[in-house]
Amino acid sequence: MNFSLSDSSNEEEQIYRNEGSVEIENSNKERDAQLIERCQSGDYTAFDELITAYRGKIYAMIFNMVRNDADAWDLSQDVFIKVWKALSKFEGRSAFYTWLYRIAHNVTYDWLRKKKIRGAGEFNDEMLNEAEPGALTAPKTFDTPDQNVQRAELRDKITIAINSLSEDHREVILLKEVEGLSYQEIAESIGSSIGTVMSRLYYARKKLQETLKDNNYD
Amino acid sequence: MDMISRQFETSRAIFLGITSLVLLPILLFSQERKTGKSYLDNTFWGALVYASKGKIDKPINAKLNSRLKKAFPSFQSFELLGQHTQENVYKEYVNWVVPSNEINLGFESKGLTENGGMKLLLKLWRKKKVILKSDLIIFPDKPVLISGPEWKEGRLIFVLEIQEKKAAS
Amino acid sequence: MTEKEELITRWIDGELNTEQELEFSKLKESDPDLCASLKATAENVREVLRSEFNSDAEVPYGDFFNSQIEKRIRQSHAKESEVRGVLNAGLIWIKSPFTWASASAFCLLLFLSNGNVNSTVVSTYSPDPSVRIVSAEFNEEAGATVIKLEGLERIPDDTDFSVNHIVSYDRQGPPGFVHFYNKQDEVVYIMETDEYGLPNVF
Numbered sequence: 001m002n003f004s005l006s007d008s009s010n011e012e013e014q015i016y017r018n019e020g021s022v023e024i025e026n027s028n029k030e031r032d033a034q035l036i037e038r039c040q041s042g043d044y045t046a047f048d049e050l051i052t053a054y055r056g057k058i059y060a061m062i063f064n065m066v067r068n069d070a071d072a073w074d075l076s077q078d079v080f081i082k083v084w085k086a087l088s089k090f091e092g093r094s095a096f097y098t099w100l101y102r103i104a105h106n107v108t109y110d111w112l113r114k115k116k117i118r119g120a121g122e123f124n125d126e127m128l129n130e131a132e133p134g135a136l137t138a139p140k141t142f143d144t145p146d147q148n149v150q151r152a153e154l155r156d157k158i159t160i161a162i163n164s165l166s167e168d169h170r171e172v173i174l175l176k177e178v179e180g181l182s183y184q185e186i187a188e189s190i191g192s193s194i195g196t197v198m199s200r201l202y203y204a205r206k207k208l209q210e211t212l213k214d215n216n217y218d
Numbered sequence: 219m220d221m222i223s224r225q226f227e228t229s230r231a232i233f234l235g236i237t238s239l240v241l242l243p244i245l246l247f248s249q250e251r252k253t254g255k256s257y258l259d260n261t262f263w264g265a266l267v268y269a270s271k272g273k274i275d276k277p278i279n280a281k282l283n284s285r286l287k288k289a290f291p292s293f294q295s296f297e298l299l300g301q302h303t304q305e306n307v308y309k310e311y312v313n314w315v316v317p318s319n320e321i322n323l324g325f326e327s328k329g330l331t332e333n334g335g336m337k338l339l340l341k342l343w344r345k346k347k348v349i350l351k352s353d354l355i356i357f358p359d360k361p362v363l364i365s366g367p368e369w370k371e372g373r374l375i376f377v378l379e380i381q382e383k384k385a386a387s
Numbered sequence: 388m389t390e391k392e393e394l395i396t397r398w399i400d401g402e403l404n405t406e407q408e409l410e411f412s413k414l415k416e417s418d419p420d421l422c423a424s425l426k427a428t429a430e431n432v433r434e435v436l437r438s439e440f441n442s443d444a445e446v447p448y449g450d451f452f453n454s455q456i457e458k459r460i461r462q463s464h465a466k467e468s469e470v471r472g473v474l475n476a477g478l479i480w481i482k483s484p485f486t487w488a489s490a491s492a493f494c495l496l497l498f499l500s501n502g503n504v505n506s507t508v509v510s511t512y513s514p515d516p517s518v519r520i521v522s523a524e525f526n527e528e529a530g531a532t533v534i535k536l537e538g539l540e541r542i543p544d545d546t547d548f549s550v551n552h553i554v555s556y557d558r559q560g561p562p563g564f565v566h567f568y569n570k571q572d573e574v575v576y577i578m579e580t581d582e583y584g585l586p587n588v589f
Contacts, residue, residue: 044457051453060444070341070348070514073447080456081463158435176400177436183402199388202396209428266548288529299548302567317567317576320542335507344540349518353509354532360525362532367539374542 028053032096039087047087051080054097057179058104064174065108065167075111079104094188098181101189105171112167154212161211169204172197261381264315264323265301269293269365270372286375289363293372303381315378320345321366323376331355336380342366356380395422399429447514455510508532 031053038046058079063072082103090099162170175186183194190197267278267286274295277283286296300316315323321344328337335355342350342364356362361379368374394411397403403411415422446452511523511534521535567576 044460048453048457051456052449055446055449055452056443059446060441063444064440069447070351073452073514074351076446077452077456077459081459084456084460154431155435155439158432159439162432162436173432174436174440177433178440178442180442183400195388195393198393198396201400202388202392205396205399205425205429205432208432209425212428212431268548285529285531289526289531289533290535314565318546318548320546337509342536344515347515349515349539350511350513350520350534350536352511352523352534354511355507355509356532360530360532362534363529364534365536367542369542369546370544 028097029095033092036087036090036092036096039084040090047084050083054100055080057097058100061101061104061174061179062108064178065171066112071111075107076104079107082107095185098185098188101175101179101181101185102191105190109167157212158208161208164211165204165207169200169207172200173204176201262304262313262315262325263301263377263379263381264304265377266299266316266318267375267377268297268299268369268372269375270295270297270370272371282377285361286363286377290365290373290375296375299374315376321374323364323378325378328353334358338362338378340364340378342376358382395425398422399426447516448512451512455512458510508534 035046035050059072059076062075066072175181183197186197187194271294274297276297278296278298304313312324312326324341326339330336335357338354338356340352341348358380361377364376366374398411508523511520517538519537521537523534526533566574569575
């Protein structure tokens with residue numbers, strides 16, 4: 001059974017969104033460059049603006065990995081403290097946010113290693129429930145009640161399957177599909193090669209496909 | 219004048235030498251005494267107390283009673299609901315104070331400070347929800363008192379104290 | 388990763404260049420089911436991920452979040468400056484005999500005293516918006532760090548705490564499990580801390 005959640009092709013919308021987001025991205029880069037320059041000359045108010053600009057993204061990214069709001073809150077602070085200390089070394093060769101994500105990745109992984117949380121092959125129902133405070137889901141409205149039920153079931157299965165991936169695979173899938181980073185940006189964020197990124201993406205998708213096939217949602 | 223200043227310099231050097239010989243072991247020994255050999259030597263005592271505005275049949279020990287009265291003057295008496303001692307508190311390992319189904323205090327050691335304290339991460343749980351997170355430094359004879367939820371006509375209070383390990387008799 | 392796997396991944400992500408598109412069209416002809424199946428999964432996954440996971444979220448207590456970062460940075464700076472200042476001044480101080488005399492007297496005093504330092508609250512916060520931290524500070528009179536909270540969910544009056552006089556405990560059994568015993572050496576609680584730090588009481 002080939003069941004898709006997508007309602008229709010969104011090509012035109014995609015093109016429009018891409019053009020708009022390129023403009024926003026360029027303007028953000030300019031803003032970041034100015035703020036970073038001020039930070040590097042010791043202006044803390046500029047850093048406070050950077051924190052405000054990126055704290056939501058960093059918090060969300062870390063929360064997606066650790067699935068606990070209190071820990072994500074603490075770890076996000078740790079990230080920005082490390083950023084402040086390392087800002088003098090930031091040369092602007094990569095985009096600021098990929099450098100920032102790299103630090104967030106390192107902080108999160110160090111924490112996960114300490115807590116010995118390994119998601120490979122294991123799923124914890126409580127963690128899914130605990131995720132509620134941070135989750136801002138807006139369920140789509142569907143055409144028929146039957147379709148509603150089927151889509152909800154598929155959504156649950158996919159969510160379970162994603163949480164059963166190893167950290168490495170889950171992180172890459174989240175950075176690609178949720179954060180929308182390119183292969184290059186993901187590679188810079190996690191400190192790996194593009195080949196590794198693509199390999200993890202491929203195997204993560206394959207594993208998800210197998211999991212969904214086992215549950216007759218292929 | 220040259221001879222006098224040379225003599226002064228020599229005397230000063232001798233004085234500095236003797237002082238440092240005396241000072242160094244004192245400094246080292248006092249530091250050792252304060253921090254102890256390792257965090258494994260540290261023992262915690264934890265308790266759950268019921269603070270009431272009325273009278274209680276089984277009051278707690280006088281010292282703790284006095285502390286609690288000064289910290290929470292609106293309560294008249296305090297009853298010990300539960301207590302236990304926890305030895306060998308390991309770093310980064312969650313320890314629990316007087317558990318129950320309703321409320322739990324967990325704490326983790328984050329290592330010693332240079333002046334003989336211990337860094338703690340405390341988490342207070344109401345069932346499965348964290349309601350308080352606190353980073354603090356605790357010293358012997360300077361406990362942590364946390365007022366918890368209301369129960370009956372009073373309130374529950376957690377007590378956490380670090381004790382120095384007693385030498386074997 | 389094989390070339391085939393790379394082509395499929397790039398195709399799913401719309402990252403094929405012209406040359407790769409030609410290569411892929413041959414691959415698709417040879418194994419259309421695999422390609423279609425993987426793409427369908429990827430699209431379903433993408434849609435669920437975007438609805439279940441956020442790329443941006445409101446940080447709880449945003450202003451407090453920022454102020455905590457600033458506080459920690461300033462504390463760390465103060466510590467570093469203190470160390471640098473001490474090192475620089477050290478050379479000057481070390482030459483004076485009066486410094487050594489007073490330092491030795493101070494050390495003797497320190498050795499004889501109990502080191503009168505107070506417990507300190509570094510940071511406190513509640514992730515529960517209904518809970519209010521009334522105070523978190525060292526109370527000189529009580530000689531204790533006192534943390535007062537308001538807004539906590541009340542504990543039912545019929546809750547029985549009589550079993551909480553725990554005499555001993557041990558960590559035997561699976562990792563993360565602690566057994567608590569009463570005076571009669573009976574197990575009154577088994578406490579499990581799971582890998583996410585959540586307490587489970589049995």
